[in-house]
Amino acid sequence: MARKTGSHSDITGPRIRDAALKLFAQQGYAAVSMRKIAAEVGVQAGALYLYTPDKQSLLFELMDGHMTDLLAAWEAEPKGDTPIAQLEAFTRFHIRYHIDRPEAVFIAYMELRNLTPKNFAIIEAHRRRYEEALENILNAGQEEGAFRLPDTRLVTMAVIAMLTGVNTWYREGGRLSRQRVERIYWRLVQRMVKG
Amino acid sequence: MARKTGSHSDITGPRIRDAALKLFAQQGYAAVSMRKIAAEVGVQAGALYLYTPDKQSLLFELMDGHMTDLLAAWEAEPKGDTPIAQLEAFTRFHIRYHIDRPEAVFIAYMELRNLTPKNFAIIEAHRRRYEEALENILNAGQEEGAFRLPDTRLVTMAVIAMLTGVNTWYREGGRLSRQRVERIYWRLVQRMVKG
DNA sequence: ATCGTATCTGAACGCCCGTTCAATTCAATC
């Protein structure tokens, strides 16, 4: 047998990326073989190489796609014009966006060490740009006196770590709704920045 | 050749654990082979099995040891008697302890999925106990009116995520000293809990 | 000097890895 009825390039391609996303998140890049990914798609391992040059590219494209989408989504987000409004927008956006993509987020944070140095540098640049979006808001608020921060760079890292931490405990249908989680975290962030 | 001069069980054992800690943190459990660990120690792969029953036990003992030490160190920490004093003690302790053991901390957070279900349950119980140490402080402060928290469980997770995040950016000899990092984070935590 | 034993080697076991590629199958076109 060779290819099955109705299988086409534009269907198999995305299915491979979906399978890789799921399996990398579940078991980790190093523990997932090309054969496992192929099995999840329902195809032989060799077929994967029609859609990706190698395993590393599969990982990189998942991470690069995630970061690119994240940055684009933040650009497109309505922000308001005061630092306090922008900080609220960032806080709520970050939680909402990350809570909806637990697998991509998990991979983006856990598999950095499995990237080649070149690919790592590209992902790091993306991350840096995203962190700077927050840092710029904090700096603006600091300058105009809306915030009183001990150290904007440190507060940037503290806020992002705190917000991203939601993904470690949030479960769909749990005690708190997304809305409620968003609101509570926003209150905490407010307290952190208000002198 | 067989064993080298001066090699003894009580030397090789710890060296194996040290090598495993270093390599697991650097490359991840799945990517590190028993042969790599053995090479780091300067020994053949077979020799490892005089000191550990298998690779999984090597990982588990590192994680279990780390969590046990962490809990014991917190027990032994001078705490003060008010919730606010205890919260300061916890905040400073957490940062100090974690900043000094980046490899063990990294493994404890990243390699959970590579534990067998039984071992995972044990590590999770440890983590839960540690989280409860903080949650109890927050609850006590909430009840006696020292803190005004939107949700103690959520604030517990937020604070721990924020504090542990230090390990992602802190570098020895960087812009901020440990002392300064401790102090700034304590100010942020204070703001978060004070209504 | 010899022995006993703790320590370690080196080879082997069956298995899985990422990747390549000739051969095959199927859908669309003529």
Next chain:
DNA sequence: GATTGAATTGAACGGGCGTTCAGATACGAT
């Protein structure tokens, strides 16, 4: 209904994996 070309198989490549174990080695006790 034959031809074409994209999609896929299945086998193969060299290599690394965790683990076992008989045999070699060197130290401490006698």
